[in-house]
Amino acid sequence: MIRLEHVSKVYKTSTRPALDNVSVEMDKGEFVFLIGPSGSGKSTFLRLLLREEVPSKGRVYVSNFDVAKMSRRRVPRLRQSIGCVFQDFRLLTNKTVAENVAFALEVIGKPRNTIVKVVPEVLQLVGLDGKADRMPHELSGGEQQRVAIARAFVNRPLVLLADEPTGNLDPDTSQDIMLLLERINRTGTTVLMATHDHSIVDSMRRRVVELDHGRIIRDDARGVYGVGR
Amino acid sequence: MRTSFVFSEVVTGLRRNVTMTIAMILTTAISLGLLGGGLLIVRMVDKMQDNYQSKLEVSVLLTNDVSANDKDCAQQPCAGLRSALETTSGVETVVYENRDKGYERFKQIFEAQPELVKLARPEAIPATFRVKLEDPARAGVIVQAFTGKAGVKAVNDQGEFLGRLLDVFNGLRNIVLGLALVQALAALLLISNTIQVSAFTRRTEVGIMRLVGATRWYTQLPFLIEAVVAGVIGAVVGVGGLALMVWGGTRVSGELFSSQILPPMGLLDVVIISPILLGVAVFISALTGYVTLRLYVRL
Ligand SMILES: Nc1ncnc2c1ncn2[C@@H]1O[C@H](COP(=O)(O)OP(=O)(O)O)[C@@H](O)[C@H]1O
Numbered sequence: 001m002i003r004l005e006h007v008s009k010v011y012k013t014s015t016r017p018a019l020d021n022v023s024v025e026m027d028k029g030e031f032v033f034l035i036g037p038s039g040s041g042k043s044t045f046l047r048l049l050l051r052e053e054v055p056s057k058g059r060v061y062v063s064n065f066d067v068a069k070m071s072r073r074r075v076p077r078l079r080q081s082i083g084c085v086f087q088d089f090r091l092l093t094n095k096t097v098a099e100n101v102a103f104a105l106e107v108i109g110k111p112r113n114t115i116v117k118v119v120p121e122v123l124q125l126v127g128l129d130g131k132a133d134r135m136p137h138e139l140s141g142g143e144q145q146r147v148a149i150a151r152a153f154v155n156r157p158l159v160l161l162a163d164e165p166t167g168n169l170d171p172d173t174s175q176d177i178m179l180l181l182e183r184i185n186r187t188g189t190t191v192l193m194a195t196h197d198h199s200i201v202d203s204m205r206r207r208v209v210e211l212d213h214g215r216i217i218r219d220d221a222r223g224v225y226g227v228g229r
Numbered sequence: 230m231r232t233s234f235v236f237s238e239v240v241t242g243l244r245r246n247v248t249m250t251i252a253m254i255l256t257t258a259i260s261l262g263l264l265g266g267g268l269l270i271v272r273m274v275d276k277m278q279d280n281y282q283s284k285l286e287v288s289v290l291l292t293n294d295v296s297a298n299d300k301d302c303a304q305q306p307c308a309g310l311r312s313a314l315e316t317t318s319g320v321e322t323v324v325y326e327n328r329d330k331g332y333e334r335f336k337q338i339f340e341a342q343p344e345l346v347k348l349a350r351p352e353a354i355p356a357t358f359r360v361k362l363e364d365p366a367r368a369g370v371i372v373q374a375f376t377g378k379a380g381v382k383a384v385n386d387q388g389e390f391l392g393r394l395l396d397v398f399n400g401l402r403n404i405v406l407g408l409a410l411v412q413a414l415a416a417l418l419l420i421s422n423t424i425q426v427s428a429f430t431r432r433t434e435v436g437i438m439r440l441v442g443a444t445r446w447y448t449q450l451p452f453l454i455e456a457v458v459a460g461v462i463g464a465v466v467g468v469g470g471l472a473l474m475v476w477g478g479t480r481v482s483g484e485l486f487s488s489q490i491l492p493p494m495g496l497l498d499v500v501i502i503s504p505i506l507l508g509v510a511v512f513i514s515a516l517t518g519y520v521t522l523r524l525y526v527r528l
Pocket residue numbers: 011012013014017018036037038039040041042043044045
């Protein structure tokens with residue numbers, strides 16, 4: 001589902017590579033943590049998968065997309081099969097919960113009757129039924145992140161990328177979000193989550209890929225955060 | 230493409246930035262109004278030239294008697310006058326225009342003022358020899374030789390006067406079109422700036438659109454349509470203003486027009502040039518929008 005072959009990324013403005021000869025493969029339906037300290041290259045990794053950046057070296061594959069080589073015209077196709085969640089939620093503050101979720105479908109040209117049908121379904125899935133008409137500022141942080149997850153998942157992506165989705169949430173709320181991501185993973189969606197939250201990684205016991213200074217230093221099938229330290 | 234989505238994006242975009250939108254519309258309107266004014270002057274000059282054919286022409290107006298009775302210039306004194314004109318040295322062509330043809334031409338010139346056409350009777354139009362000279366400076370010879378001859382009512386050398394008048398109007402046209410150009414530049418920059426501001430204020434939305442896989446069309450079309458809508462509203466306002474000025478102008482300067490020196494410009498003329506203005510507005514705003522999005526906005 002996701003494959004990187006000898007991928008390096010050097011940003012124009014820095015000399016040290018953000019990713020350094022990274023090769024890794026993740027299968028369909030896997031749940032993978034991407035861990036490492038701040039600046040280790042986790043966000044860069046995710047941005048390469050989305051084609052927000054192109055690698056300086058190496059090849060990137062997502063599903064059957066040759067991400068680094070594909071033409072700009074096909075990038076929307078790739079992104080439509082990837083869902084994205086961030087630490088800062090990135091909701092539209094002037095739209096309601098339902099409108100925020102519907103927006104993701106409207107802008108890719110989905111017909112009205114589909115939108116009317118699937119938006120309530122996904123809101124129920126993330127546990128926000130009854131809050132469809134709230135504005136984002138009327139929600140707690142955890143609820144806002146649920147909206148973001150609903151928006152990322154509403155088009156049933158093959159892959160869900162989450163960049164520190166619990167970074168702004170307290171531990172209890174974080175646990176709820178993790179349960180939600182697990183539920184999404186159980187529908188067959190590959191989930192790749194960048195984080196440096198020890199307790200979450202330790203409690204989930206899923207595959208852990210650890211980055212340090214842009215290099216993969218560990219890949220455990222059922223890892224914890226701080227092994228060997 | 231979901232039109233309702235694009236439409237609501239455009240409306241919110243224009244509303245979010247009302248002052249800028251108004252500035253954009255007004256500048257476009259003034260620019261197009263000036264362009265329209267220039268085009269009206271061009272039309273007026275064309276009609277004037279058409280009216281008097283060219284500077285090289287001398288008109289020999291015939292008496293009412295001849296005008297009424299000699300349709301084909303077959304009798305005297307008309308036939309004699311024609312051969313006399315044709316044999317005068319320096320004369321290039323002599324065209325006989327009888328009363329009916331003259332009336333047709335009159336109707337054509339004053340098409341914008343049907344009430345005037347209705348008022349005028351064909352009997353008031355004289356039959357005319359239209360004399361083209363090889364050298365316009367020799368018009369005086371014709372005037373001297375033919376004024377007062379039997380069957381001749383008057384001889385008009387329109388060349389000199391018309392030439393000066395045309396110079397004035399062409400100068401005026403150049404000034405107006407120059408102003409239109411300057412104003413168009415201002416409109417262009419405003420459109421470009423508005424799109425940039427608009428794109429900046431909507432960067433979160435656009436970021437999300439890109440992230441969820443919206444195509445370039447979807448992200449950019451609202452901005453483009455926003456510019457075109459403002460351009461079209463500007464054109465409508467500009468045409469409206471122009472129509473108002475023409476309407477007011479014809480009321481004030483009715484005297485000048487009825488003396489038949491200037492062909493009148495009516496609302497019909499404004500209607501005729503308005504598609505040009507609208508087309509220019511759409512083309513310029515779309516092009517400006519497109520170039521701005523390409524060069525200055527990273528969507
Ligand atoms: N847009 C960018 N331009 C230049 N350098 C960047 C950019 N984004 C990230 N970096 C650098 O790349 C390295 C990895 O950053 P990042 O992928 O954001 O790490 P993480 O998400 O693990 O904190 C850091 O040294 C960071 O400063």
